[in-house]
Amino acid sequence: MPRPSEEEERTPHVLTGTRLYLRPLTREDLAHIRRWSEDAELRTLIGELGPMSEAESEEYLYQVDAYSNREWFAVIANDDNRIIGEAGFRQHSHEYRCRSWQGNHYV
Secondary structure, rough: OOOOOHHHHOOOOEEEEOOOOEEEEEEEEHHHHHHHHOOOHHHHHOOOOOOHHHHHHHHHHHHHHHOOOOOEEEEEEOOOOOOOEEEEEEEOOOOEEEEEEEEEEEO
């Protein structure tokens, strides 16, 4: 099993299951997200319009961190510590104590 990177080792797991775990997105994840965005068939499945540039991926990570009504995670396979997707909560309402869930499994 590959060892996690230094950044991944410092990043706490948010939720751990038998086959995968969630952790906050890191800058290291952006290369994978950009690669997934270049796959036209995958884009049609997840609703993306076009490939993501490096600048757009940096902006994406900024948006994930900047908004208090959203929490986003990398989905990591336990067996090889490989990022296989992203998932998160969007538009959560403190007043109604609810959130909408969105997830994309790429691998």
